[in-house]
Amino acid sequence: MKKFYNSLNFNHLHPLPLLQHWLSASLPCPLCAAPAQKQPSLLLAPLCSDCATALPWYGSQRCPQCALPTTGGAYCGLCLQHPPAFDRTLVPLRYAYPLDRLLQQFKYHQQLPLGKLLARTLLPQLTTLALAERPEVMLAMPMHPQRVRQRGFNHALELARHLQSAWQMPLEIAGCARILDTQSQAGMDVKTRARNLRGAFATQQQWQGKHVLIVDDVMTTGASMHALAKVLKRAGAGRITALVIARTLKTGDD
Structure with a gap:
């Protein structure tokens, strides 16, 4: 009997990814509650195909530094006059x-499984970046620790962990800290931010000429970045x- 089971060669199976795959395919769409049968691809599961298509994909040419729309993908006037400290935005x-x-x-609302879905939208950007400079x-x-305690997690870190798992890039968790619990920046202009x-x-560490990839959810003015x-x-x-x-774009921008 032991020889029989060994001959089936189950050692190559990894049950956890298979279970996650099955659960993703079984959940209703979080936006419209469509049944799982409407999900032909698991790339953006559990979104249904209609909601995945309806996402506001950013297709316009944009400034390579701050990602605001520009003609021909040229650098915008603001980045030319007052370049931000970051070099590129994807x-x-x-x-x-x-x-x-x-x-x-x-x-x-503690919907942590959505972090994996959102991180998947970034994977093609990483592939493009790797072709240029990894x-x-x-x-x-x-x-800030106070905000982490209130929310229960750092959303940017959750996204980065999913990306690190998929891309196998070193993730520096304690490399930098937010030491001031600043006011919410909603409604502030660029100078106030x-x-x-x-x-x-x-x-506290030296970064020694490294190329650092900073992960976040939304860029509004780029002040935090x-x-x-x-x-x-x-x-x-x-x-x-x-x-x-x-x-975040101005009204009328694509």
């Missing part, structure tokens, strides 16, 4: 409906790439 989606709903469920280390946008973030981040990148470059980082799920 983003697959615009911050608009229904993505805003997914992000709110993920961040504020970063040496990944870093999640830090959150910059003042609000002064001294917000700190790092700029403040963090500035600290890292002062500590020796050579290049900073921002990888975010969505970019």
Whole structure:
């Protein structure tokens, strides 16, 4: 009997990924509650095919540094006049409906499984980046400990962990900290955001010319990314790439 079971060669099976695959295919769509049968692809499961298509994919040419729309993909005037400390921004989606709903469920309603779905939208961006210049280390946008206690988790770190698992890139968890619990930046203009973030981040390590990939959910003005990148470059980082799920655009921009 033992020889019979050994001959079946079950050793190559990995039950946990198979179970996760089955669960993803069985869950209803979190946006429209469509049954799992409407999900022909597991790439963006558990979204149904209609909701996956309805996501606000960002297809326009954009400034390579801040990702705002520009003609021919040229650098925008703001980045030419006042370059941010980060060197490049990669983003697959615009911050608009229904993505805003997914992000709110993920961040504020403990819908952690959506983190894996959202991280999947970033994988093609990483593939594109690897063809040009692969970063040496990944870093999640830090959150102040008080905010982590209130929310229960750092959403950017959850996204980065999913990406690290899929991409096998080193993830630096304690490389940088948010030492000031700044006010919410909703409704602030660019200058006010910059003042609000002064001294917000700190790092105790030397980054020694490394290319650092910073993961976050949304870029609105880029003030947080700029403040963090500035600290890292002062500590020796050579290049900073921002990888975010969505970019906030002005009304009428695509």
